[in-house]
Amino acid sequence: MASLPLPLAKVGRSTLWQSTLWRHLLLAVAGLVVVVLVLEGTSDFRNAQLAAMAYLGIAAGGLTVLTGLNGQISLGHGAFMAIGAYTTALLYQGTEPVLPVLGVLLAATLVALVVGAAVGVAAARLHGPYLAGATLALAIAVPGIALFFDGVLGGEQGLNVRLPEVPGWFADILFFLTAHDVSSSKYVAYIGWLSLIVTFVLLANLSRSRVGRIWRAVRDDEVAAEIAGINLGRARVLAFLVSAACAGLAGAVMAMAVRLTAPSGFTLTLSLTLLTAVVLGGLGSLLGALIGAALLTFLPQVVTGVGADLGLSDLQSAELTPLVYGLTMVLVILLAPAGIVGSVRGWWRSRAEKAHKPA
């Protein structure tokens, strides 16, 4: 609670709100209600977009914990997403999948976790640009594995992932609540958002806990942290692990949403995109990661649409997207260097402090 602005603490919230776990659970339930309302109130196409936002959000959430809380830069999170996605593709194809959806999601998370542990041990020895370089290599190498073992992993064309079938009980519950039938793209959106909520609750609790404080201590001053008895290496590896697991889960959701896992989906651009989402939203903030993911999902389609409405040709409106991307990035960094959430929070805090100072 130390980081909560003083005035808010003084007002005195309920005990329920003061307990970290309960607060996060309440937010999660509220989030769930919003998710159901939004998914039911929007078209199949928006649902598919929201599924894309969910997997970007999960991965960006994991990355924001690594970079924002622990100070490690990873340019290779696309590689962990690839690992999660390929695990999903291998376990979830054909007419008789090996595992149910939940099992597949867990397996993908677990495999990414194991790989993350191996990479994390190496990463813990590296700092700043060296770590960025090492993870960059990972982002480039992992899609190459799929090309090399093209017999199992499908090579350039990748592996098709089957559309998950909507389980009867899930359809019944949703119909009871909303009187709508569940299409499979809506079901995938639900899978994505439920995964996102669970991940965010866990990440939020973790960052408020002793572990989160240790990560921040390591980020802010290594020497001080070490003197305080913190094992630097262990803290770094743990942060990397958690973050890689999130990316694995994101990859699993991505595979189901895209219905295909191919190397061209996991280029360096994806890793950089994730970093962009984190920076745009605000480093270290889960809400920021979500906002960044939203921007990255909706901006291209909106911009292309606006371009087409303005009478530009298809080619011109397609080329407009990277331009607007770049301009948004430049503007955010110029006007809100702490990212959208970071800057809004800073502004809010300074206003609250002013209001509390006696004139």
Added chain:
Amino acid sequence: MKRWTRTLTMVTSVVTTGAVVAACGAGSSREASGASASEVGITKSSIKIGAHFPLTGVAAPGYSEIPTGMKAYFDYVNANGGVNGRKIEFVVRDDGYNPTNTSQVTNELALKEQIFAMVGGLGTPTHAAVVDFLNSEKVPDLFVSSGALQWGDDVEAKPYTFGWQPDYESEGKIIGQYVAENMPDAKVGLFLQDDDLGRDSEKGVRQFLDKQIVAVQRYTSGNTDVAPQIAGLQAKGADLVLSFNTPSYTALSQLVSMKLNYKPKWFYANIGSDPTLVGSLLSKFSEGKVDGASPLDGVLTTEYISGVDSTDDPWVKLWQKVWDENGGKGDLTNYRVYGMAKAYAFVQALQAAGENPTRESIVKAVENWDPSTAGPELAPFRFSEESHMGISGMRIVQLEGGVSKPLTPVLVTDTGDAPIKEDTSGQGDDAPPANGIPDVKPAG
């Protein structure tokens, strides 16, 4: 007391919101809805179709011109009253040749834009990402811009998908037989893209040249260093290289072999042999050191529609007229011709689907395609209820100064061990109707 009320307020609000959500529902059991989806994307005065193309990124040169050709022809038809009074609206989305993007833009096309059909979606790995989705949504997926076998060889699994150009296996067979008959002493090297393009073609070539092949080299699309592959062909002494690759790799393979002083006879598959594009890529990659398409002089390739160099061909005359009237910037290119030929086939299919086409009736109409219908393709389509394969054959040509000289008549075949025969249907000699718009009777 105050704390308790706050907690209570919060819990109550969450529960109430949940209850409101539940109240929106029916609370009874589900039933299957019986709404028909066949009116999607079509009205009395318009029909909306769409496709994904690489408009940006590495695959954009050449390929991004295809939709401009299609659009020009649709605009031409619309200017002449449309099809049964319906104007064709063609929505193009950029996927950058990335399957992940293809999946997203196809969602947009099918679910948001509510297209009647997808026409000409481009690329093997890209389209493979969406083919199951389109079939499960029952969106007709006509005339995929790729020669992979998978669009047409499994009608049961993909009832809504149709190929258009000759499949890579048939092309491989025709090339293989030509080489076996005319160059029986050649030491053959294969230069293959490592996906369906290379795999399907190799299957066809090996039917005739299994003993003549001395070296096989594969490259991965996206990796621009092909020096090891070309050196591998050179080391095995291949003096005839059969290349199944995209245009960029034609340019790259030419540049590398110039560096290595390797001068075999080159035989490029149709997909990679457009002299204008390869020429411009060559001068771009070599930073101006290699000029134009002159390195492609004497190269063998195939063609299944007449290109811009055949200025006397009645179809090319039509395309030129359409492009002059409705095209945008730039000249008529082979890629725009490709797009227009495909657009022409779609207009034929739409006419055959009857006065009031539905998604089902257009699929039926293409399956019952009359092979004697006049069209720009040199050989007839193979469409039937059992096969959704496209054009059945091609002729072998030699490039001389950017112009293709036919070496064989049009040869037709099919996948597997179907024989290769000279085409007798006269498909290559027909001409378009005077107004340039097909007039196909509705399929009975």
